[in-house]
Each structure stands twice: as C-alpha cells, then as structure tokens.
Amino acid sequence: MTTVATEPAPALLRPHAEQSFADELRALRAVDDRPRPPSWTMSPWAVVTYLLGDTLTDGTVITPKYVGPRRLMEVAVATLATDRALLLLGVPGTAKTWVSEHLSAAISGSSTLLVQGTSGTAEEAIRYGWNYARLLAEGPSEAALVPSPILNAMRTGAIARLEELTRIPSDVQDALITILSEKTLPVPELGMEVQAAKGFNIIATANDRDRGVNELSSALRRRFNTVVLPLPGSESEEIDIVTRRVEQLGSALELPEVPAAAEEVRRVVRIFRELRAGITADGRTKLKSPSGTLSTAEAISVITNGMALSAHFGDGVLRAADIAGAVIGSVIKDPAADSVVWTEYLEAVVRERREWSDFYRACREING
Known part of the structure; x- marks a missing residue:
C-alpha cells in the first residue's frame, strides 16, 4: 500500500x-x-x-x-x-x-x-x-x-x-x-x-x-x-499604537526582526502629527497641511515598509534612509500642492533639528 x-x-x-x-x-x-x-x-x-x-x-x-x-x-x-x-x-x-x-x-x-x-x-x-x-x-x-x-x-x-x-x-x-x-x-x-x-x-x-x-x-x-472614533489624543498614545501593530504585522509577514525601531517610530509619528495639526509640537511654527490624512494606519505602513527595506536591503537596523521614501510618498498625494507643503516642512522644520540631520539628508537624496 x-x-x-x-x-x-x-x-x-x-x-x-x-x-x-x-x-x-x-x-x-x-x-x-x-x-x-x-x-x-x-x-x-x-x-x-x-x-x-x-x-x-x-x-x-x-x-x-x-x-x-x-x-x-x-x-x-x-x-x-x-x-x-x-x-x-x-x-x-x-x-x-x-x-x-x-x-x-x-x-x-x-x-x-x-x-x-x-x-x-x-x-x-x-x-x-x-x-x-x-x-x-x-x-x-x-x-x-x-x-x-x-x-x-x-x-x-x-x-x-x-x-x-x-x-x-x-x-x-x-x-x-x-x-x-x-x-x-x-x-x-x-x-x-x-x-x-x-x-x-x-x-x-x-x-x-x-x-x-x-x-x-x-x-x-x-x-x-x-x-x-478619534485620532489618537497624544503622541505617546499614537507611538504605542504604531509600535504594537508594527510588531504584529512584522510577525505575521515573517519579516526578519529589526531592532531599535523606536526612534524611527517616534520620528514618523511626530512628522504626521505636526503636518495634520498644521503646527509644530512646540507650537512655534505654523505649517501647511497636505491633502492626505496622514493617519496612524499610514504611519504603521511606513514603518513596516522601512523594516522590510532594512532587513532585506540594509544592515538590519531601521534607519532614516529606510523610512524617508515612504514618508514622502505618504505626504505627497497631490504632486502639485503637497510637494510645496513637504518642501516647506523639510526646510523649515526638519533641517533645523540637528538630531534629524540623517533624515534630512535621506530626504534630500530622494528629492534629488
């Protein structure tokens, strides 16, 4: 038999x-x-x-x-x-x-x-x-x-x-x-x-x-x-949501583990919240808001995409260069109007934050 x-x-x-x-x-x-x-x-x-x-x-x-x-x-x-x-x-x-x-x-x-x-x-x-x-x-x-x-x-x-x-x-x-x-x-x-x-x-x-x-x-x-259902009330709450969902998605998609993602999660959430609100977190600089919603779900997608890039094409550590392209893609939905919004944010806010110099360089390289 x-x-x-x-x-x-x-x-x-x-x-x-x-x-x-x-x-x-x-x-x-x-x-x-x-x-x-x-x-x-x-x-x-x-x-x-x-x-x-x-x-x-x-x-x-x-x-x-x-x-x-x-x-x-x-x-x-x-x-x-x-x-x-x-x-x-x-x-x-x-x-x-x-x-x-x-x-x-x-x-x-x-x-x-x-x-x-x-x-x-x-x-x-x-x-x-x-x-x-x-x-x-x-x-x-x-x-x-x-x-x-x-x-x-x-x-x-x-x-x-x-x-x-x-x-x-x-x-x-x-x-x-x-x-x-x-x-x-x-x-x-x-x-x-x-x-x-x-x-x-x-x-x-x-x-x-x-x-x-x-x-x-x-x-x-x-x-x-x-x-x-409201958007997350605080930055820490939104960071917690993004972190949890990224961990779940990474496991479900069987992505190689990418350590030390917390800093990039915090950065993406800060960018999205500031552009949604039309003002920087410290309240000093007013901003134009893009046409898209820049939702928590999009922040999760940006980080997950960055993890895949880092794991398969980088050194296994999530870095600014791994998320820059996805962030730009999330912000610029209408090329004519949103490109202006993003350029102003990049030059007036990102460039002035010394601790974000790696992210600024990565975005400038993508923009050419």
Whole structure:
C-alpha cells in the first residue's frame, strides 16, 4: 500500500481576528461568568476586555486591540446588545475596520459576514441574489436563492459587517431600512420573509472624508447609533499604537526582526502629527497641511515598509534612509500642492533639528 504525501497548508497572509487571537478568545470565554445576550459567545464585559486588554485571573494576558477611550468601546458594545445598529465613523486610519472585525469576532465568533461597500455595490449584496442556472431550470425556489452575508447573519443571529456605508449608492442603502427597523427581510419572489434571530445586528463603518458622497437618509441614520472614533489624543498614545501593530504585522509577514525601531517610530509619528495639526509640537511654527490624512494606519505602513527595506536591503537596523521614501510618498498625494507643503516642512522644520540631520539628508537624496 502506497501513501500519498500531502502538501502542508500554506500559511495565511492575513488571518481573521478569530484565528489570530483564538487563544485569547478561548481564555476569556473560560473565565466569563457574566450574563450574555442571546447568541453572544461572551458577555459585553468580556468583549470590552478583549478589545482593550487586561490580565485575567488565570494569568492570561489579553493584548489591547484598540487604544483609546474605554467609554467609546463600552457604548459600541452596549449598542450591539440592543436593537439599534452601530455606525463607526471617523477619518481614514482611525481603526474603524479593525474595531468592527474584533467586535464581530468576540461577539459572534466570526468576522467573515462582510459586505464591502463601493460605488458599484448592488442591492443583492445586502438582500439576496439568485443562482440563475437553477432559477432558469427550476424556477424561483429557496434552493436557487443566494443569501447575502446580512441575510446569513439574520438567520444565525450573528453580527454582519458593512464597510464604507457612505460609498454605497443611496437607493441601495435604503434596502437596510426594513432590515434594521422590522428585523425582517421580505422575499416577494417566494412569498416569504426571513425574520432575524436574536443576536443579529449590523456594524457599519463610514469615512468622515466621504461626507457628501452618498449621505445617509434621515430614516436610515435614525436606525444607527453613531460612535466617532478619534485620532489618537497624544503622541505617546499614537507611538504605542504604531509600535504594537508594527510588531504584529512584522510577525505575521515573517519579516526578519529589526531592532531599535523606536526612534524611527517616534520620528514618523511626530512628522504626521505636526503636518495634520498644521503646527509644530512646540507650537512655534505654523505649517501647511497636505491633502492626505496622514493617519496612524499610514504611519504603521511606513514603518513596516522601512523594516522590510532594512532587513532585506540594509544592515538590519531601521534607519532614516529606510523610512524617508515612504514618508514622502505618504505626504505627497497631490504632486502639485503637497510637494510645496513637504518642501516647506523639510526646510523649515526638519533641517533645523540637528538630531534629524540623517533624515534630512535621506530626504534630500530622494528629492534629488
């Protein structure tokens, strides 16, 4: 008898939250003795603990997934325990998608019931579609129905995620009104309706910068409780967020370890915060702000890119030259306007900081 060797499953590039933090979720459920809403895998207290981090009584360390005001997460979780949907609102890079994913993973055990909103999102993505081969062969039937992630969440009493709600055309958004108000989805073609099981809810995200694209109707807005996720309040808080996420991404991407990245993290965060605010940290110099958001997420991307450069093409130590190109690319989104903003910042601020002379030289070399 011969045996056939099987190839090992390839490592996942980006595991879901419930996969990456399975041990933490298990540990929390084991010690969680508080009341749980219907269909929830853990109590609201445990969900907030999972998001904000803590050390459990058995010694298990729950790592923070969100660094920010505790009350915001308590309001978000409490909303999902009611009949109102949750809208996470904020500028790009304020962890809306990240929080949405972790909330779903903690509450439902799965974050995969997802609708990605775009200008091309059709009503079928929110309600249901049809298997047209079966539809033509057999006519309308439940077997020919293709449920949307939201319909699946209704049937199972789970959390559905809807990303970039205001990117979706207004007439498609309106398909949510009956779902959110009546907790039912009519299927007139079959003369039936799907009623939501207890535990069903929706977490939607929307970008502050998209106001005016496809504004929510007042009828739809009333059915959401809105939680605004702010940019990090202090420089040290933002440095902490960037450092944690860079460590996680570096491990997930299997990048070679790059020591002593703290100084460059601090530098990138300082640059982004000053340009966002339009003034230097010491309050002495007013600055022009670029067209982009220079979010925390972009700072994480800059450092991660720098680590890859240093590990594969440098000496294994993260240096100014490894981050300079990515910083410039993040700042200059509109070549005409942002180039002026960056040049003024480089010459008026970076050049005057003696401890930043290596970064100034690296940027000048890129600019030619």
